[in-house]
Amino acid sequence: MNVTGIIFTNDASLGELTNKRTSGSIPFGGRYRQIDWALSNMSCAGIRHIGIISRHSYQSLMHHVGDGEEWGLELEEGGLEFLTPYATNTTDKYRGKLESVYNAMDFLEFSDEADDDDLVVMTDSAVLANVDLKAVIDAHIASGKQVTVVTKAGIANGEKKLDLALKLDENGEVADMVVDYVASDDYVASMDIFVLNKKKLIKWVKDMVARDKYHMDRDLVMGGWRRGQIGVNVYPFEGVALFNESVEEYFANSLSLIKKDVRHDIFNGRHPVYTKVRDRVPTYYGEDCDIENSLIADGCMLDGEVEDSVLFRQVTIEKDAEVENCIIMNDSVVGEGAELKYVILDKNVTVTPGAKLIGTKKNPIIVKRGETV
Amino acid sequence: MYFQKKRVIAMLLAGGQGSRLHVLTRKTAKPAVPFGGKYRIIDFPLSNCVNSGIDTVGILTQYQPLELNEYIGNGQPWGLNKTHSCAQVLPPYERNDKKSGWFEGTANAIYKNIDFVDRFDPDYVVILSGDHIYKMDYNAMVEYHVAHNAACTIAVRNVPLAEASRFGILNTNPDNSIYEFEEKPAKPKSTNASMGIYCFSWSVLREALIADEEDPNSSKDFGKNIIPNLLNAGHKMMAYNFDGYWKDVGTIDSLWEANMETLGKNPEFDLRGGKRETIYARNSALPSSYIDEDAKIVNSFVAEGCEVYGKVLHSVISVGCTIGEDAVVEDSVVMPGVVIESGAIVRHAILGEDSKVCKNAVVGGAFAEDEKKKISVTSKGAVVEANTVLLPGDML
Numbered sequence: 001m002n003v004t005g006i007i008f009t010n011d012a013s014l015g016e017l018t019n020k021r022t023s024g025s026i027p028f029g030g031r032y033r034q035i036d037w038a039l040s041n042m043s044c045a046g047i048r049h050i051g052i053i054s055r056h057s058y059q060s061l062m063h064h065v066g067d068g069e070e071w072g073l074e075l076e077e078g079g080l081e082f083l084t085p086y087a088t089n090t091t092d093k094y095r096g097k098l099e100s101v102y103n104a105m106d107f108l109e110f111s112d113e114a115d116d117d118d119l120v121v122m123t124d125s126a127v128l129a130n131v132d133l134k135a136v137i138d139a140h141i142a143s144g145k146q147v148t149v150v151t152k153a154g155i156a157n158g159e160k161k162l163d164l165a166l167k168l169d170e171n172g173e174v175a176d177m178v179v180d181y182v183a184s185d186d187y188v189a190s191m192d193i194f195v196l197n198k199k200k201l202i203k204w205v206k207d208m209v210a211r212d213k214y215h216m217d218r219d220l221v222m223g224g225w226r227r228g229q230i231g232v233n234v235y236p237f238e239g240v241a242l243f244n245e246s247v248e249e250y251f252a253n254s255l256s257l258i259k260k261d262v263r264h265d266i267f268n269g270r271h272p273v274y275t276k277v278r279d280r281v282p283t284y285y286g287e288d289c290d291i292e293n294s295l296i297a298d299g300c301m302l303d304g305e306v307e308d309s310v311l312f313r314q315v316t317i318e319k320d321a322e323v324e325n326c327i328i329m330n331d332s333v334v335g336e337g338a339e340l341k342y343v344i345l346d347k348n349v350t351v352t353p354g355a356k357l358i359g360t361k362k363n364p365i366i367v368k369r370g371e372t373v
Numbered sequence: 374m375y376f377q378k379k380r381v382i383a384m385l386l387a388g389g390q391g392s393r394l395h396v397l398t399r400k401t402a403k404p405a406v407p408f409g410g411k412y413r414i415i416d417f418p419l420s421n422c423v424n425s426g427i428d429t430v431g432i433l434t435q436y437q438p439l440e441l442n443e444y445i446g447n448g449q450p451w452g453l454n455k456t457h458s459c460a461q462v463l464p465p466y467e468r469n470d471k472k473s474g475w476f477e478g479t480a481n482a483i484y485k486n487i488d489f490v491d492r493f494d495p496d497y498v499v500i501l502s503g504d505h506i507y508k509m510d511y512n513a514m515v516e517y518h519v520a521h522n523a524a525c526t527i528a529v530r531n532v533p534l535a536e537a538s539r540f541g542i543l544n545t546n547p548d549n550s551i552y553e554f555e556e557k558p559a560k561p562k563s564t565n566a567s568m569g570i571y572c573f574s575w576s577v578l579r580e581a582l583i584a585d586e587e588d589p590n591s592s593k594d595f596g597k598n599i600i601p602n603l604l605n606a607g608h609k610m611m612a613y614n615f616d617g618y619w620k621d622v623g624t625i626d627s628l629w630e631a632n633m634e635t636l637g638k639n640p641e642f643d644l645r646g647g648k649r650e651t652i653y654a655r656n657s658a659l660p661s662s663y664i665d666e667d668a669k670i671v672n673s674f675v676a677e678g679c680e681v682y683g684k685v686l687h688s689v690i691s692v693g694c695t696i697g698e699d700a701v702v703e704d705s706v707v708m709p710g711v712v713i714e715s716g717a718i719v720r721h722a723i724l725g726e727d728s729k730v731c732k733n734a735v736v737g738g739a740f741a742e743d744e745k746k747k748i749s750v751t752s753k754g755a756v757v758e759a760n761t762v763l764l765p766g767d768m769l
Contacts, residue, residue, distance in 0.1 A: 029660065029661065030660065030661030031660070031661055031677070069449075258663070260663075263660070263663060267660040268660070272658040272659075273658065273660070274658050275658070277450075277656045279651050279652070279653050279654065279656070281409075281410075281411075281644040281645050281652075281674075282409070282410035282411055282644075282674040282675060282676035282677070282689075282690075282691075283662070283674065283675055283676075284636075284673075284674055285670040285671060285672065285673050285674075285675060285685075286638065286671075286672065287638075287671060287672050289670065289671070290669075291664045291668065291670060292664065292665070292666040292667075292668070293664070293665060293666040294663075294664050295660075295661045295662070295663055295664075296661055296662050296663075296664055296675070297661040297662075297677065298411075298661075298676065298677045307666075310661075311661075
């Protein structure tokens with residue numbers, strides 16, 4: 001049995017944060033990019049043939065992932081492949097996941113013809129979780145169903161619109177399925193992690209795209225299930241799952257890492273999370289700094305006050321600056337005496353001395369990459 | 374097999390025991406001893422090589438090489454794993470000629486690896502050691518060597534006269550050429566101390582190594598034999614002045630001091646630095662550090678993967694450490710993976726890798742002025758039990 005991985009990277013739009021990057025390359029948790037969870041989950045489950053599907057703005061993603069060395073994926077055979085729209089003959093951007101998989105058929109059909117028991121694991125990069133995919137694969141095989149979907153309880157709340165939500169009966173079997181719908185709290189949310197038989201996936205994709213069906217959740221999973229053609233197995237995930245599908249969620253989830261149980265589960269619940277190595281010095285805490293309840297990456301120079309915040313690599317907080325409930329990305333500088341509350345500073349931002357930026361929990365101020373305020 | 378000719382290669386002597394580091398090198402070679410929060414001593418010469426454009430480094434190991442070999446691996450963290458670059462670990466080995474067996478001295482170690490050096494057909498060989506903390510452009514030294522048409526160039530630094538008798542002292546002419554070398558002289562004539570960094574023209578060194586092996590009384594050492602022999606034979610030897618930060622971290626005191634000298638706004642030794650000054654290290658896959666609301670950190674380095682709940686003052690905290698609630702760490706070097714439990718006090722100490730200070734234990738003290746100099750040390754994996762005391766200057 002061979003397992004092939006597919007990671008989708010343009011699955012959520014987070015305003016300014018995805019202006020020039022994929023959701024996979026959004027910085028998260030101080031020293032990571034969102035795709036690190038999908039890559040680490042796959043790598044730690046022994047998946048050695050992974051395709052990364054990107055529709056647009058994938059330069060930062062390619063730069064981050066490189067040849068996959070940090071994830072142990074720089075291999076002679078298999079390893080990583082970028083599946084971008086212009087990599088094949090098609091000149092159109094993808095309308096949906098099925099279409100993008102269709103266009104990446106060469107990747108799926110690479111080398112020999114698939115064996116009957118070969119599997120494909122598909123994940124997104126907007127839902128972050130430290131998942132043991134080996135256990136998911138084992139559960140999929142044991143279920144005898146055609147598709148396994150990993151779900152999380154407690155996400156559906158009657159307010160959040162979900163890509164795919166499922167209602168289970170008392171035996172854990174699927175009783176209802178909805179797509180792009182504000183489901184009530186008796187539904188479980190799909191974490192956009194699927195396990196499928198490779199040969200069947202190839203056939204389904206070809207059949208559906210031929211009929212102008214290109215939506216993975218709607219046409220393949222829900223459609224197949226409703227038609228009685230596809231048996232769907234549910235794998236309930238018990239750990240922490242962070243759905244970063246809006247700026248508000250991204251902001252709240254980033255700050256939730258300060259909580260010990262969230263932090264320990266997401267970073268090291270089942271295996272380490274790997275990321276691109278940067279050779280930065282340790283963080284230096286100066287004579288006058290006051291750091292409380294925060295997550296601090298390497299290479300920072302801290303002289304001011306930081307509370308309930310996440311600081312990325314090589315951030316400078318000058319004397320008498322006050323930073324509260326903020327996310328400050330790589331290489332940004334907060335000048336002397338500046339005051340920041342509920343702010344996301346993208347990479348390389350300079351906050352001039354004395355500046356004052358006050359956002360709110362629901363609407364944090366986002367300062368674009370490289371700007372000076 | 375094809376080996377690209379190299380103008381310069383480096384040979385790094387990393388086989389010494391480092392016995393003056395006592396418990397810290399009980400199970401580890403000195404070059405593998407952690408430094409500065411996320412580095413190991415060997416990262417400094419290795420990174421200097423890379424930053425100087427030297428992409429071929431032979432690393433001679435002998436004493437407790439397991440951890441060191443694992444750390445160096447294929448040289449990937451320093452970018453020395455490419456098609457035409459290498460970081461090759463060279464342990465002693467058996468063969469059916471004189472080059473068989475243990476390294477019997479610094480010169481003997483290179484002699485036994487003449488075949489390795491010959492593969493690259495280098496014009497110059499830079500000899501380095503694995504126990505110094507410094508940033509240096511070796512290429513500038515090689516260019517100096519070439520410009521002066523020397524057979525051997527030795528990096529020197531000015532030391533206080535009172536300390537000069539601890540070093541190999543080079544007495545030079547006004548043009549910086551060396552006329553005399555004295556190993557640890559009782560009455561030093563100058564303060565030009567050898568830093569143990571040599572640049573040789575390979576043809577000259579190769580010949581000198583072979584000749585030295587023929588001498589039954591030789592201790593097969595660069596300082597004691599090779600350098601004096603070359604001088605006596607009339608070769609041109611130059612002193613290369615280096616006035617940047619440099620520290621031999623061969624003792625507990627100097628290792629502690631060097632760590633402390635990385636701290637401050639304008640530290641004596643700046644771990645940061647410009648483009649060609651980055652120190653590379655093998656990175657661990659650890660998340661950012663968590664600093665609790667009751668934590669207090671002043672004038673300290675804290676590397677990644679730490680959880681700090683207590684107080685850290687003027688200290689270096691390495692990757693993956695936990696500092697518990699109400700614990701106090703002051704004037705200390707805390708190596709990777711150390712756990713300091715709640716209420717413990719650590720002052721003026723070096724805590725070895727993965728060691729543990731249990732609840733309310735006390736390590737070191739430095740309460741009275743005369744105790745200031747005594748550093749307490751825990752070895753790798755040692756446990757200071759709850760409510761016990763490790764006295765100033767004691768080792769566990």
